Amino acid sequence: MLVAIVALFALILFSGAVTGESVGNGTRIMADRLGADILFVPHGYEKSIQGSLLRGEPSSFYLDGAFEKQLRGMEGIEKTTSQLFVASLQAPCCTLPVQIIGIDPKTDFVVRPWMNTVLTRPMADSEIAVGSRIAGGPGEKLSLFGREFTIAARLDATGMGFDTSVFMDIDRARRLLLASDLASRMNLPEGLARTSFVSSTLVKAAAPGKARETANAVLQRHALDYNLDFVMVAAMVSDISGRLADFSHLFYGLSCLLWLLAVGVLALVFSMALNERKKEFGVMRALGASRVQLVGIILRESLLVSSAGAVLGLVLAGAVLFPFEAYIHARLRMPSLFPGIAALIAAMGGTFLLAALTGPLACIFSAIRLARSETCLFLREDC
Amino acid sequence: MKRSLFAGLPFIALGLLIAATPYCLFPVCAGHVTAASGAFLPMKCFWTARAALGCGGVIACAGIIIALASSPGVRLGAVLALLPLGALVAAFPTVLIGVCQNEMMPCRMGTLPALCLLGTFAGALALITALWLHRQLRNNKGETP
Numbered sequence: 001m002l003v004a005i006v007a008l009f010a011l012i013l014f015s016g017a018v019t020g021e022s023v024g025n026g027t028r029i030m031a032d033r034l035g036a037d038i039l040f041v042p043h044g045y046e047k048s049i050q051g052s053l054l055r056g057e058p059s060s061f062y063l064d065g066a067f068e069k070q071l072r073g074m075e076g077i078e079k080t081t082s083q084l085f086v087a088s089l090q091a092p093c094c095t096l097p098v099q100i101i102g103i104d105p106k107t108d109f110v111v112r113p114w115m116n117t118v119l120t121r122p123m124a125d126s127e128i129a130v131g132s133r134i135a136g137g138p139g140e141k142l143s144l145f146g147r148e149f150t151i152a153a154r155l156d157a158t159g160m161g162f163d164t165s166v167f168m169d170i171d172r173a174r175r176l177l178l179a180s181d182l183a184s185r186m187n188l189p190e191g192l193a194r195t196s197f198v199s200s201t202l203v204k205a206a207a208p209g210k211a212r213e214t215a216n217a218v219l220q221r222h223a224l225d226y227n228l229d230f231v232m233v234a235a236m237v238s239d240i241s242g243r244l245a246d247f248s249h250l251f252y253g254l255s256c257l258l259w260l261l262a263v264g265v266l267a268l269v270f271s272m273a274l275n276e277r278k279k280e281f282g283v284m285r286a287l288g289a290s291r292v293q294l295v296g297i298i299l300r301e302s303l304l305v306s307s308a309g310a311v312l313g314l315v316l317a318g319a320v321l322f323p324f325e326a327y328i329h330a331r332l333r334m335p336s337l338f339p340g341i342a343a344l345i346a347a348m349g350g351t352f353l354l355a356a357l358t359g360p361l362a363c364i365f366s367a368i369r370l371a372r373s374e375t376c377l378f379l380r381e382d383c
Numbered sequence: 384m385k386r387s388l389f390a391g392l393p394f395i396a397l398g399l400l401i402a403a404t405p406y407c408l409f410p411v412c413a414g415h416v417t418a419a420s421g422a423f424l425p426m427k428c429f430w431t432a433r434a435a436l437g438c439g440g441v442i443a444c445a446g447i448i449i450a451l452a453s454s455p456g457v458r459l460g461a462v463l464a465l466l467p468l469g470a471l472v473a474a475f476p477t478v479l480i481g482v483c484q485n486e487m488m489p490c491r492m493g494t495l496p497a498l499c500l501l502g503t504f505a506g507a508l509a510l511i512t513a514l515w516l517h518r519q520l521r522n523n524k525g526e527t528p
């Protein structure tokens with residue numbers, strides 16, 4: 001039971017630390033990668049774009065491509081680019097929809113900077129780049145809407161929805177969509193040009209602190225004409241950071257409670273066990289063991305018990321966290337990227353240290369009190 | 384009798400868990416692939432689930448034999464048979480049949496790691512139980528536990 005309590009503490013502490021670190025990594029990368037300050041989408045689709053970016057939930061929605069032209073040269077705006085989101089119903093091996101993201105290679109400042117780390121040339125018409133969680137590597141084929149594409153690059157993991165997305169030239173994505181079975185069910189708004197529609201327009205504000213003012217100015221001018229809504233990237237990041245902070249408070253609180261419980265139970269059990277073994281310690285003292293040696297024996301025993309619990313807890317946590325990493329990522333519904341080896345080793349080491357020290361901390365007072373007692377008292381029947 | 388029940392019950396529970404995992408706990412994909420002939424064929428994970436169901440049933444039956452057999456030799460034999468069965472449970476979703484390639488498919492995210500863990504655990508438990516039963520046999524020669 002002693003081992004089980006320490007194991008439970010180690011399991012909760014390590015699992016919580018790794019999960020918190022994963023979400024922290026995902027949030028940091030999201031803040032770096034997104035690049036844009038404001039995302040303009042059709043009215044009512046702000047949740048869809050968040051779902052697509054954060055969790056890779058495929059979705060399709062459309063906006064007039066002429067809107068981006070209106071933004072160029074507007075005060076307060078540094079850069080603009082547009083993206084087209086298309087949910088594919090087909091992918092090799094399995095019917096899980098895949099998010100296709102069409103990017104404009106001339107203006108894109110979100111995907112291209114990190115695509116350039118793995119692909120330095122422009123993509124050909126029949127080429128695509130895939131996220132880290134899409135099956136297939138460079139040179140392999142992927143079928144989308146009945147057309148075969150060659151994977152030109154596989155992007156690094158981001159912990160975001162980009163990991164389960166496929167990237168291609170925006171014009172190619174548009175032609176693919178219009179030629180597919182989905183074209184008749186697209187429900188393109190009336191009057192929307194079929195050669196230039198997009199899904200969202202991303203804006204980098206000239207002054208990041210004034211991004212909201214810029215967004216409001218754009219809405220005032222163009223909201224009615226283009227049926228707009230917007231998402232502030234800073235608010236999205238802040239929302240996830242807030243949820244991460246809540247999770248951290250919960251798990252650290254739970255870990256503290258478990259640690260106190262472990263220390264309390266261990267202290268009680270060791271106190272009772274030491275009392276039962278008084279004669280044994282009396283014999284040791286009679287044979288010449290010093291008080292320090294006696295305390296050392298007791299502390300080593302408690303260290304062994306709590307170390308065994310720490311190892312068991314870490315093994316159980318590892319058996320759940322590592323094989324089920326993708327499942328946990330999907331269920332978290334937040335950007336998350338598993339920590340690297342160094343961070344994992346640090347978390348393991350820290351958890352082991354805290355859990356292993358629980359036993360010695362719990363029994364130190366009982367051990368010192370026992371060692372201070374007179375030897376003859378140990379051997380008396382009525383002690 | 385009590386000791387043999389103690390030895391057999393974990394395997395009955397494990398067998399039922401392995402059988403139920405791909406259908407209840409971490410269900411496999413429900414879709415089909417279209418062959419060149421136009422026929423709809425179940426995906427690899429469908430067959431992995433069937434195989435796991437069979438293995439789980441055999442493990443549970445072996446657990447019943449372990450719990451009810453009066454001969455310690457029979458119990459030891461049944462436990463030894465569970466060693467390769469545990470390896471088989473882990474091998475079906477990885478090398479023998481496989482599951483979908485896409486990392487975010489339910490079978491790859493949940494069913495595969497669950498079956499690998501359960502198969503490994505079944506094999507390890509079988510090894511520990513076999514060693515325990517072997518020691519029992521050696522220490523209690525001629526005595527029925």
